[in-house]
Amino acid sequence: MRRFRRISLWRAGAPLALLCAGLLFATSATNARGTDLRPSRNTTLAGLVEEQSRRSASLVRQHAALTQDIEKLQAQQGSIDPKLSAELKELSEQVGTTPVTGPGLTVTLKDAPREVVKENPDVDADWLVIHQQDIQAVVNALWAGGADAISIQNHRVISTTGIKCVGNSVVLHGVPYLPPYKITAIGDRQKLQKALDDSQYIDNLQDYVVKFQLGYEVKNESSIAMPAYEGTLDLQSATVPGFEQTPSGSPTASGR
Incomplete structure (x- = not known):
């Protein structure tokens, strides 16, 4: 009698177990959407940063293409006054929404080599990497x-461009980038070089370039x-140093 009950319970439980397994497989297939749920090499920080950068670049290109389509349609309809159109073109060159060409310099910044990091385990890790202030110092010197x-x-780079560190990457226009960092400037090469040489920062x-082999190269x-700026020009908020922040319907920002 006891044997009969054990067999009956097993026969009743087997279909239930199979049903649960089927539900689990179906749930996994739905969540995966045809992809592999197992972790891959792309889950590394570097892989995630590169993937996000590619995705952002694709969206920026789409935004730029749509903006060009709108401008072409406006031009075809003749909705822009010729005088206003000329002023708009001049302003776009100053803002940075127009491609430019010319001579200049490229400054490349790199973190310390891996072997240097291994040979200096007691050195503060912040001394061995490029930070946002390093990039900002180069940019400010080139503007100067x-x-x-x-x-x-x-x-x-435009007037509202922000540079900030997030982990071991630098975020520019909301997109993370890994070193090496290339800063390019168009202008008088002698004046640009002199400004770099005169920068105290x-x-x-x-000193860190010599001591820890941080990368600093001027070409x-x-x-x-140089491409045009293709992102949005919407400004969320801005404040003037020394003045209290007050709500404004049309916030403005100072130039460089």
Whole structure:
């Protein structure tokens, strides 16, 4: 009698177990959507940063293409006054929404080599990597040297461009980038170089370049084709140093 009950319970439980297994497989297939649920090599930080950068670049290109379509349609309809159109073109060059070409410099910044990091385990890790203030120092020096246009990682720098560190990457226009960092400027090469040489911050950075082999390289460029800024120009908020922040319906920001 006891044997009969055990067999009956097993026969009743087997279909239930199979049903649960089927539900689990179906749930996994739905969540996976045809992809592998197992972790892959792309889950590393570097892989995630590169994937996000590619995705953002694709969206920026789509935004730029749609903006060009709108401008073409407006031009065809003749909705823009010729005088206003000329002013718009001049302003777009100043803002950075127009491609430019010319001679200039490219400054490349790199973290310390891996072997140097291994040979200096007691050294503060922050001394062995490039930070946002290093990039900002180069950009500020190039502006001070009379640069007509600047790009970072081949992305145009405008008045609202922000540079900040997030982990071991630098975020530019909301997109993370890993080193090496390339800052390119169009302008008088001698004046640009002199501005870099006169920068006290860059002079201090050179100490780390010598001691820990941080990468700092300046290259003369006879001709640079710099793309236009393709992101949004919407400004969320801005404050003027020394003044209390007050709500405003049309916030403004100062230039560089």
